Amino acid sequence: MNSAIRARFKLDYSGFSLDVDVELPGRGVTALFGPSGSGKTTLLRCIAGLERAPDGFLQVKGTVWQDDAKRIFLPTYQRPLGYVFQEASLFPHLDVRRNLEYGMKRVPASERRVSLEQAIELLGIGALLAQKPDTLSGGERQRVGIARALSVSPKILLMDEPLAALDLARKQEILPFLERLHDELEIPILYVSHAPDEVARLANHIVVMDGGRALANGPLSETLARLDLPIRLGEDAGVVIDANVGARDEAWHLLRADFAGGSLWVRDTGGAIGEPVRVRILARDVSLALVRPDHTSILNQLPGNIVALADDAHPSLALVRIQVGDTPLLARVTKLSAETLGLAPGKSVWVQVKSVALMR
Numbered sequence: 001m002n003s004a005i006r007a008r009f010k011l012d013y014s015g016f017s018l019d020v021d022v023e024l025p026g027r028g029v030t031a032l033f034g035p036s037g038s039g040k041t042t043l044l045r046c047i048a049g050l051e052r053a054p055d056g057f058l059q060v061k062g063t064v065w066q067d068d069a070k071r072i073f074l075p076t077y078q079r080p081l082g083y084v085f086q087e088a089s090l091f092p093h094l095d096v097r098r099n100l101e102y103g104m105k106r107v108p109a110s111e112r113r114v115s116l117e118q119a120i121e122l123l124g125i126g127a128l129l130a131q132k133p134d135t136l137s138g139g140e141r142q143r144v145g146i147a148r149a150l151s152v153s154p155k156i157l158l159m160d161e162p163l164a165a166l167d168l169a170r171k172q173e174i175l176p177f178l179e180r181l182h183d184e185l186e187i188p189i190l191y192v193s194h195a196p197d198e199v200a201r202l203a204n205h206i207v208v209m210d211g212g213r214a215l216a217n218g219p220l221s222e223t224l225a226r227l228d229l230p231i232r233l234g235e236d237a238g239v240v241i242d243a244n245v246g247a248r249d250e251a252w253h254l255l256r257a258d259f260a261g262g263s264l265w266v267r268d269t270g271g272a273i274g275e276p277v278r279v280r281i282l283a284r285d286v287s288l289a290l291v292r293p294d295h296t297s298i299l300n301q302l303p304g305n306i307v308a309l310a311d312d313a314h315p316s317l318a319l320v321r322i323q324v325g326d327t328p329l330l331a332r333v334t335k336l337s338a339e340t341l342g343l344a345p346g347k348s349v350w351v352q353v354k355s356v357a358l359m360r
């Protein structure tokens with residue numbers, strides 16, 4: 001796949017080794033997700049050429065950036081990439097516009113694919129151009145940092161926990177800009193995050209890292225629904241479903257989100273009919289019944305089939321994977337209930353969804 005990213009790195013530090021061989025999509029947001037010390041930043045640094053893995057191989061959208069077998073290793077400054085860290089490192093003596101122009105000037109005019117105006121507009125920083133970095137809020141500074149990373153017209157954008165240093169309000173302020181980035185630019189983003197809610201909101205693809213290895217590498221919805229991964233998300237276990245607005249119930253302020261195999265009613269936050277929406281359903285908000293529940297306040301009830309059961313983090317609990325049409329869901333139930341109801345692969349159940357979060 002010429003448009004994709006292929007990364008193969010082995011690196012040994014005392015007490016830690018990175019050993020990955022992954023093919024990643026050449027568009028959209030790929031989350032690098034995993035516990036602290038699992039090697040997410042090291043992988044990103046290898047891709048940036050900041051760390052040199054011997055015998056490494058890296059191809060980004062048809063161009064080889066590293067192939068040690070052929071003695072190819074582009075130094076970082078020759079790699080068309082943008083790197084966004086937890087805290088934006090802007091030049092303190094330059095105003096916002098000059099900070100952006102600095103990046104822009106590194107790229108010959110013929111290779112510019114992101115204009116200054118486009119970066120400014122995408123990150124909503126038009127009003128900040130004359131300000132110096134120390135007069136910006138944390139969220140504003142990070143938006144400028146992202147715009148600067150874009151100003152080099154990167155072929156790939158590497159983001160290492162770009163929101164981790166921000167409080168919830170500032171995170172909420174930046175997330176819509178990040179969504180626009182991947183909706184409007186053809187630049188693949190590798191996004192390191194610890195935060196399942198960020199991953200659920202932004203990613204299309206996920207690499208689950210543990211102990212320097214990529215345990216899983218696949219489309220987000222499919223991978224989140226896997227029961228065989230040793231990394232469990234605990235309270236955050238659940239699925240993400242990409243749906244479309246199918247109908248609106250104005251009287252009750254509800255939207256119907258239609259997905260492959262079913263539909264869910266969610267709060268109406270204003271999407272137009274046909275527009276894509278993403279919903280997240282946590283396993284703890286899903287319960288199962290053998291017959292269609294009656295006299296219940298739960299609006300969303302879907303018929304499905306059990307695919308598999310697995311132990312959950314606590315010995316009293318099980319995670320159940322249910323197929324609803326073409327879409328997998330996860331439910332967390334007690335093992336006692338699973339036993340009492342005779343839950344087993346192949347069994348038909350009614351899935352009750354107590355709460356659906358509209359991610360975008």
Ligand SMILES: Nc1ncnc2c1ncn2[C@@H]1O[C@H](COP(=O)(O)OP(=O)(O)OP(=O)(O)O)[C@@H](O)[C@H]1O
Pocket residue numbers: 013014015016034035036037038039040041042043194
């Ligand atoms: N230059 C280095 N020399 C020796 N060990 C290193 C070096 N860089 C990273 N490590 C080790 O490699 C391991 C992986 O670190 P890395 O920063 O990639 O993890 P991470 O998944 O990004 O973690 P976090 O989420 O905490 O940022 C850690 O145990 C770290 O101590």
